[in-house]
Amino acid sequence: MKRIVLAAVAALTLGAPAALASGEGDLAAQSWSFDGIFGQYDRHAMQRGFQVYKEVCAACHALKYVAFRNLADLGFNEEEIKAIAAEYQIADGPDEAGDMFTRPGRPSDQFPAPFANDQAARASNNGALPPNLSLITKARAHGPDYVYALLTGYRDPPADVVLGEGMNYSLAMPGNQIAMPPPLTEGQVTFADGTPATVEQMSRDVVQFLAWSAEPTLEERKNAGIKSMLFLALMTGLLYVSKRRIWSKLH
């Protein structure tokens, strides 16, 4: 029985994009600073979003592939990054005696996962597996909108809906059932810049952070894109002119 529940939860989680595309979930299109040709990440929102991840999401969700040094993208300087890294204990070793040990994190370390393995994660989460978040906005259709809708889409279930054991009612989740309890409550974090920590604000900010963690090269890409497109347009124009000149000899 437990296996079936696990499989169902996993299927619900992983089946999300396709189901969303077929209109099962409630997904409003949001406007993001990183949309569009000139879109860039919002540094302040990312720093707030990082705080939300660190203080809330990180309890259960890993942020694989992201190193502390990458936080420079958010606008942190070297000293700040060293300080952030040092807050974490990183498993290292073996040392000269052959023993594993833990030490404070360094900028080159990646964010440590909250659980040693998937089994440990499931055991602590009522059988559900909290997915790694560093690719979540790319691993779901309309990822940023989806994550925002998920975080702000918790409701009391309608009278005719019977929820599975330990499940919560969600407007965004396909099938409307989600194992994760509502992660954000009003005022849950205290933003250093004084921004009021509403659920919507925290959700928007953490989406900025997660979008960056999924696609850290977005700004580099779009900047290179403008230069490349201009160069190619100019080159193509010149190639067209030379083609015209060469062919004009024929007519």
Next chain:
Amino acid sequence: MSNSYRGSAVVRWVNDRLPIFTFLDHQMRDYPAPRNLNYWWNYGSLALVALVLQIVTGIFLAMHYIGDARFAFDSVEHIMRNVNYGWLLRYLHSNGAALFFLVVYVHIFRGLYYGSYKSPREILWWIGIVIVLAMMATAFMGYVLPWGQMSFWAATVITNLFSAIPLLGQEIVAWLWGGFAVGGPTLTRFYALHYLLPFVIFGLVFLHLWALRTVKSNNPLGIDVRGPQDTVPFHPYYTSKDYFGMGLFLLVLAGFVFYAPNYMGHPDNYIPANPMVTPTHIVPEWYFLPFYAILRAIPDKLGGVIAMAASLLVLFVLPWLDTSRVRSARFRPIYKVIFWFLLADVVLLGYVGSQPAEGIWIHIGRALTAYYFFHFLILTPVVGKIERPRPLPQSIAAVVLKGGKA
């Protein structure tokens, strides 16, 4: 031979010892191409540009990718995050593959419209079909390499097709997998083959060009070249035209790479492969969708595989199915109509392939599949017999120099 070549002393010195300049002259400057080729003839050279782009970006990706099921997904993320311009290499490679297919499909439909498969170009056409088949194998195996959910399940679905082969099916599938399920050995051998096949394609392209140089290019009028007045030297006329086309192609590619790099991909492939969880809808890349629709149109597994294979293999016998001696659809009033119906049929098949195989889509898919084969096996031979082609022009030069649009 010696000193016959014009140019600087260095050029002549080299040419006397290895006549590469004479060779290039023969291939480019002396090669007569019909003077009336339109922009649909750009897609052949574009396909070569795309192939070279895939090989170059692929070689650099291979320096960082790890062909092991335990590390493949992570190594792709390593490329995306830590390798300098790794994101550019990968997005060029993945979007380049899709545009390579787009270019080749246009190239094929150009051949269908202007009758480029007809005598004396049958072998040229055959080599082209073999190239497409090799491209499909390469693209499929390349799609498996990131080892995401779609990679894994695409590999599972496609390799399982071979189990439809009577008697030996299961043995063949186990042999392809290197085990009893898609797994590490499958990924590693796909990587090896994915690196090999592009060079096989390159060899096939050489044969394709060799055959082309022998029978010469077809042209929009579909009539034979009668003399020098019908042709222009390939260089500089078509080289300059091809370069312009290449510029446009690179603009489109850059548009995808820089502004919508995952548009043609699937979000599920950013989830690591998990044999325990099947995605709700397993969908191939868009360039396989028409064939996927044909596969699913037949209720029987073996029948579906046969139909899918036949949809490509029928092209081999097309030169004999088409009973008309007139090449270009410009002079074939009925064929021109059924050509557009075929194109619409294939596009719609692609759409059906993207939809879940249920309800009305099953019936639409079957009707479209039936029409696909009806087009090649019935319509094409019959139309060739009953159609009265419009009179062909005397020569290419007569049309071009009269000021009429070529």
